[in-house]
Amino acid sequence: xxxxxxxxxxxxxxxxxxxxxxxxxxxxxxxxxxxxxxxxxxxxxxxxxxxxxxxxxxxxxxxxxxxxxxxxxxxxxxxxxxxxxxxxxxxxxxxxxxxxxxxxxxxxxxxxxxxxxxxxxxxxxxxxxxxxxxxxxxxxxxxxxxxxxxxxxxxxxxxxxxxxxxxxxxxxxxxxxxxxxxxxxxxxxxxxxxxxxxxxxxxxxxxxxxxxxxxxxxxx
Amino acid sequence: xxxxxxxxxxxxxxxxxxxxxxxxxxxxxxxxxxxxxxxxxxxxxxxxxxxxxxxxxxxxxxxxxxxxxxxxxxxxxxxxxxxxxxxxxxxxxxxxxxxxxxxxxxxxxxxxxxxxxxxxxxxxxxxxxxxxxxxxxxxxxxxxxxxxxxxxxxxxxxxxxxxxxxxxxxxxxxxxxxxxxxxxxxxxxxxxxxxxxxxxxxxxxxxxxxxxxxxxxxxxxxxxxxxxxxxxxxx
Numbered sequence: 001x002x003x004x005x006x007x008x009x010x011x012x013x014x015x016x017x018x019x020x021x022x023x024x025x026x027x028x029x030x031x032x033x034x035x036x037x038x039x040x041x042x043x044x045x046x047x048x049x050x051x052x053x054x055x056x057x058x059x060x061x062x063x064x065x066x067x068x069x070x071x072x073x074x075x076x077x078x079x080x081x082x083x084x085x086x087x088x089x090x091x092x093x094x095x096x097x098x099x100x101x102x103x104x105x106x107x108x109x110x111x112x113x114x115x116x117x118x119x120x121x122x123x124x125x126x127x128x129x130x131x132x133x134x135x136x137x138x139x140x141x142x143x144x145x146x147x148x149x150x151x152x153x154x155x156x157x158x159x160x161x162x163x164x165x166x167x168x169x170x171x172x173x174x175x176x177x178x179x180x181x182x183x184x185x186x187x188x189x190x191x192x193x194x195x196x197x198x199x200x201x202x203x204x205x206x207x208x209x210x211x212x213x214x215x216x217x218x219x220x
Numbered sequence: 221x222x223x224x225x226x227x228x229x230x231x232x233x234x235x236x237x238x239x240x241x242x243x244x245x246x247x248x249x250x251x252x253x254x255x256x257x258x259x260x261x262x263x264x265x266x267x268x269x270x271x272x273x274x275x276x277x278x279x280x281x282x283x284x285x286x287x288x289x290x291x292x293x294x295x296x297x298x299x300x301x302x303x304x305x306x307x308x309x310x311x312x313x314x315x316x317x318x319x320x321x322x323x324x325x326x327x328x329x330x331x332x333x334x335x336x337x338x339x340x341x342x343x344x345x346x347x348x349x350x351x352x353x354x355x356x357x358x359x360x361x362x363x364x365x366x367x368x369x370x371x372x373x374x375x376x377x378x379x380x381x382x383x384x385x386x387x388x389x390x391x392x393x394x395x396x397x398x399x400x401x402x403x404x405x406x407x408x409x410x411x412x413x414x415x416x417x418x419x420x421x422x423x424x425x426x427x428x429x430x431x432x433x434x435x436x437x438x439x440x441x442x443x444x445x446x447x448x449x450x451x452x453x454x455x
Contacts (some may be wrong), residue, residue, distance in 0.1 A: 050365055051324075062313055064316050064317070064320055065320055066320040066323035066324055068319070068323055069316055069319035069320040069322075069323050070316070072315075072316065072319050073313075076312040076316070077312035077316075089298035090283055090294075090298070092293075092294070092297060093283075093285050093290055093291075093293070093294035093297070093298075094285075096289070096293050097286060097287045097290040099290075100290050100326060101287060103323060103327050104287070104326050104327065104331070105271075139270070139271050142270060
């Protein structure tokens with residue numbers, strides 16, 4: 001029985017789940033939830049997920065939210081091997097650290113800086129938040145300086161989560177990684193190695209990017 | 221050989237690691253960092269953790285790790301054994317629920333409290349931002365909804381999800397217990413967890429009080445909206 005995924009393609013976290021499902025070989029029954037039209041607040045969806053977020057996974061009645069938990073679950077439950085999410089505690093810990101880095105430092109610094117303008121009607125960007133974003137980019141650049149992928153020498157769900165975030169960031173601000181060459185090199189490696197990267201990630205990132213760029217243009 | 225833990229007791233993420241380590245039977249060598257003193261920016265610490273945040277552990281072989289949730293997961297994965305495996309079970313669905321709550325705890329609960337209080341505590345804001353205040357209560361509300369259906373956050377027994385949520389929620393409670401007044405399930409769950417978590421006062425209670433005092437001192441200097449305590453907002 002296929003697994004339901006409630007999603008919107010512009011959402012980085014949703015794309016991370018789709019990239020993971022593809023690599024694990026799990027078929028997803030995609031169900032669009034149009035956040036712009038407030039579809040996540042419909043009673044049928046609230047019954048499934050009272051927190052009304054996407055992505056939301058429903059696997060034979062088992063409901064799961066939080067993209068990084070969903071990615072981990074897909075590998076833990078359906079992975080033919082543990083390459084994407086190694087079982088050895090130290091290797092797994094590095095992947096987990098990168099996932100929480102993405103959640104709490106990398107993407108959150110980006111959203112703290114840009115979302116007020118893109119989604120909440122703010123008319124200027126905050127300098128203090130820019131500093132935090134630069135710091136986060138510096139950290140990530142450092143993480144991918146001495147290794148090919150975010151958590152080691154091969155692709156893991158850390159890369160899938162981080163590239164969904166990074167591609168969103170790059171489409172909103174194409175110059176964002178100009179001072180961070182290692183991030184750019186890592187992104188190229190990901191694009192080349194991740195199956196169906198364009199359809200499952202780039203297209204959605206473009207959509208987000210258009211929304212972001214047009215909001216930013218209004219405040220220039 | 222004990223694990224080094226760089227921490228500050230005010231910090232909820234640090235306290236989740238302390239509680240988890242104890243319950244996993246892991247010996248910890250506590251190394252306090254005074255963040256106000258910028259201890260975390262000293263070269264010796266930057267070598268261990270260039271991201272200069274706490275908590276940070278250094279295990280044998282010099283394995284360094286930050287991000288409290290990753291640390292708690294690692295401690296059980298590596299050292300849990302029979303004694304503490306139940307805190308982070310291997311079964312995929314059970315584990316996924318815990319992972320979901322650890323993510324939620326970080327990006328919603330902890331982040332919302334930080335976004336609400338930091339402007340007043342650290343940046344001289346003269347009021348609590350109304351949108352941040354609503355988000356703050358919405359986040360707590362989701363936890364309460366969850367606990368209406370189960371005794372613990374991820375099911376029928378204590379896990380590292382409860383430990384992480386306890387660290388944050390006890391800190392909020394210590395700011396002013398009225399904040400949790402409308403969340404009866406959380407109150408019951410908090411008391412249950414406080415009894416069950418070994419050495420609770422020493423590993424979490426005292427640090428939560430410090431957090432509470434720190435925030436309270438700042439709130440006393442401003443006009444605080446009633447909705448912080450009532451959780452009620454005009455629609």
